Amino acid sequence: MALWRIRATVDDRPGYLSVLTASLALRSVNILAVQVHTTEAGAVDDFLVDAPDSMNETDLLAAVTKGRGRDAYVSRAEAQGLVDQPTRALALAGRLVHDPDALGEALVALLDATEVRWRPEPLSGRPGYEAARMTLADPAGGSFEVLRRMPAFTPAEYARAQALVELSGSMLRRDDEQITLLLPDGTELVIRAARIDDLEAVRGLHERSSAATLQRRYLGGGAPSEARLARLLEPAGAGRTLIALAGDRVVAMANLLAEGDLAEVAMLVEDDWQRRGLGTALLRRMLAHAERSGFAALMAHTAADNVAMLRTLRRLGAGQADRDGGMATVTLPVPGARPVGPVGKETPAAFG
DSSP: OEEEEEEEEEOSSTTHHHHHHHHHHTTTOEEEEEEEEEETTEEEEEEEEEEOTTOOHHHHHHHHHHTTOEEEEEEEOOGGGGSOHHHHHHHHHHHHHHOGGGHHHHHHHHHTOSEEEEESSOOSSOOEEOSSEEEEEOTTSSEEEEEOSSSOOOHHHHHHHHHHHHHHHHHHHHHSOOEEEEOTTSOEEEEEEOOGGGHHHHHHHHHHSOHHHHHHHHTTSOSOOHHHHHHHHSOSTTOEEEEEEETTEEEEEEEEEEETTEEEEEEEEOGGGTTSSHHHHHHHHHHHHHHHHTOSEEEEEEETTOHHHHHHHHHTTOOOOEEETTEEEEEEEOTTSOOOOOOOTTSOOOOO
């Protein structure tokens, strides 16, 4: 007996899969594993089979055709093919948790790709896939081009690949930007990217902050809900959240939320840690992240009477504040980026 991989499309109608499996069974082909990929053209059935040694590729193709299968692909398989796809995907996800830079190798293993090309430039269009080509954005920068002549890629395979990309990006954000910061008064703090398991510590930061500090950060909205805090800890897209720790205690949090070519930056610093250079240090790192991510400018919304914050923003290169009643909106150009026009006053406020 020999291991083979068979992939074929059948009409997505009751009983059609059983016709194909019966055709294989009549030739003493034992099905060891099966996956079904739903596509617009029908159900793509992917089999790992054990076939008699006397059968060759032509025989198996004939059996598939007899079983009403079309667009068939047959190739010899190795023993590792006995591992089902969910188990393989979980194993690769576990590898990325420990080594997020291994995304390229993980894509090869997941998709049985013939070639994976990494390019330093970002994707010119949207990620997606064709029959023999898949394109994915590299969360560390650049893009991946995944090639496989046969069989054609399916929506399920693209979804799995995209899930690995998102996991790699999440782990890179978690591991990135952990530094020891020395404040002017000699105090040492750790600054690192936030993650969802920091939720309790960040809630503690809000509970220790005064009402006036919370009002400046959330512009009268009070402390956010736990669900909103969770979203702030893991912002979407190119967003970023940094926290500053004194031991195990979070004493400051800075958020950058993506808004097209612009990014909105906001910050909360515990009362006892204000006016010690911590806010400036966090803003500098957010500005550096915005430059790496290709943003044109940062926007900051703060209370018009928050003199200390407005002074810090001007020191970092911000122009004149655009005032609207008790709120001030400041645009901070990103070094090397193209100029941006005036920022509309309708943007939701969130800075303190």
